[in-house]
Amino acid sequence: MANRVYNFNPGPATLPLSVLEKMQQEMLDYRGTGMSIMESSHRAPEFDQINEETITLVRELLGLDENYHVLFLGGGASTQFATIPMNFLHGNKTAAYVDTGSWSSKAIKEAKGLGTVEVVASSKDSSFDHIPDLSNLKLDDNTAYLHLTSNNTIFGTQYQSFPDTGNIPLICDMSSDIASRVHDFSKFSMIYAGAQKNLGPSGVTLVVLRDELLKSAKDDIPIIFRYATHADKKSLYNTPPSYPIYVLNLVLHWIKDQGGVAGVEKVNRAKMEHLYQMMDLNPDYYRGTVKTDSRSWMNVTMRLPNEDLEKKFIAEAKEAGMVGLKGHRSVGGIRASIYNAFPKEGVDHLVEFMEKFKAAN
Numbered sequence: 001m002a003n004r005v006y007n008f009n010p011g012p013a014t015l016p017l018s019v020l021e022k023m024q025q026e027m028l029d030y031r032g033t034g035m036s037i038m039e040s041s042h043r044a045p046e047f048d049q050i051n052e053e054t055i056t057l058v059r060e061l062l063g064l065d066e067n068y069h070v071l072f073l074g075g076g077a078s079t080q081f082a083t084i085p086m087n088f089l090h091g092n093k094t095a096a097y098v099d100t101g102s103w104s105s106k107a108i109k110e111a112k113g114l115g116t117v118e119v120v121a122s123s124k125d126s127s128f129d130h131i132p133d134l135s136n137l138k139l140d141d142n143t144a145y146l147h148l149t150s151n152n153t154i155f156g157t158q159y160q161s162f163p164d165t166g167n168i169p170l171i172c173d174m175s176s177d178i179a180s181r182v183h184d185f186s187k188f189s190m191i192y193a194g195a196q197k198n199l200g201p202s203g204v205t206l207v208v209l210r211d212e213l214l215k216s217a218k219d220d221i222p223i224i225f226r227y228a229t230h231a232d233k234k235s236l237y238n239t240p241p242s243y244p245i246y247v248l249n250l251v252l253h254w255i256k257d258q259g260g261v262a263g264v265e266k267v268n269r270a271k272m273e274h275l276y277q278m279m280d281l282n283p284d285y286y287r288g289t290v291k292t293d294s295r296s297w298m299n300v301t302m303r304l305p306n307e308d309l310e311k312k313f314i315a316e317a318k319e320a321g322m323v324g325l326k327g328h329r330s331v332g333g334i335r336a337s338i339y340n341a342f343p344k345e346g347v348d349h350l351v352e353f354m355e356k357f358k359a360a361n
């Protein structure tokens with residue numbers, strides 16, 4: 001498509017072109033219903049079919065069995081920061097959190113307002129430039145759950161593996177790297193992700209949680225905030241974000257067509273290797289901001305020799321058809337977000353541009 005840019009936005013982010021085209025194709029008449037699915041009742045058989053199929057696709061792609069509930073909720077990942085402790089932090093228990101940057105810090109802040117929280121590891125003292133080593137982490141039996149943020153969208157760090165927590169539920173915010181590479185997802189009691197980075201548009205948050213965890217939830221909180229309410233009704237207790245769920249369905253089909261999570265992982269690996277290799281060859285010019293062993297596959301962060309060059313880089317990249325490269329306002333620099341749907345050719349284009357830019361400046 002002639003006038004589409006390479007969109008490095010951190011979220012909402014680029015979607016597969018084929019998904020956008022399908023949305024366009026089905027916009028006015030969804031499969032013979034004479035209306036858009038956006039205009040359809042969430043109780044209509046057409047929507048029910050989408051809902052059921054999307055649940056099945058999530059289970060299939062993440063390798064989760066029937067012990068997991070799959071929910072599609074509103075309110076973004078940030079609402080989960082509050083509803084997790086509301087549901088699961090009770091009695092005299094303590095919730096354990098690892099602080100790896102802005103999003104985990106926000107999750108911690110919410111939980112602190114609702115119960116006892118212990119930050120069991122943190123990389124705050126080194127400006128969140130790495131993932132703390134959790135191999136010797138000892139959790140008290142009294143721990144309600146351990147909460148992690150798998151990929152730190154703003155700082156550009158990512159867990160390369162996850163700890164075994166035994167009987168203690170492991171809960172993970174996977175908003176910015178869900179379904180980007182293969183993991184044993186069954187070691188998590190709960191995973192959640194705002195869809196707008198790796199899975200679709202904003203407006204829907206994917207929540208998967210194990211039945212055992214669900215059963216342990218507090219039941220004297222408002223009905224709308226109980227996970228059980230939404231699990232019992234397959235996310236149809238009230239009107240769900242129906243159009244975003246439809247787009248999520250299309251994106252999951254797209255992932256399946258790429259060869260599933262293993263298929264997108266292969267492309268994601270090639271993308272990030274190409275970009276980090278470029279930086280490693282020019283470490284004084286394109287300086288990575290995080291420790292090598294904590295590098296994110298999804299958000300590649302770097303600094304140039306000075307801020308004027310960074311501004312020039314962003315402006316000239318835009319002229320060359322690449323947008324969204326400005327680092328988060330809290331950290332500055334350059335950030336290339338290369339989620340599942342970001343094409344390999346876009347990374348090649350960026351690397352070529354970086355070579356030229358360095359030679360000219």
Ligand SMILES: *Cc1c(COP(=O)(O)O)cnc(C)c1O
Pocket residue numbers: 011075076077078079103149151152153173174175176194195197
């Ligand atoms: C973007 C992001 C969030 C916030 O998601 P909202 O849907 O805006 O609430 C939370 N966690 C991580 C890791 C993110 O990248």
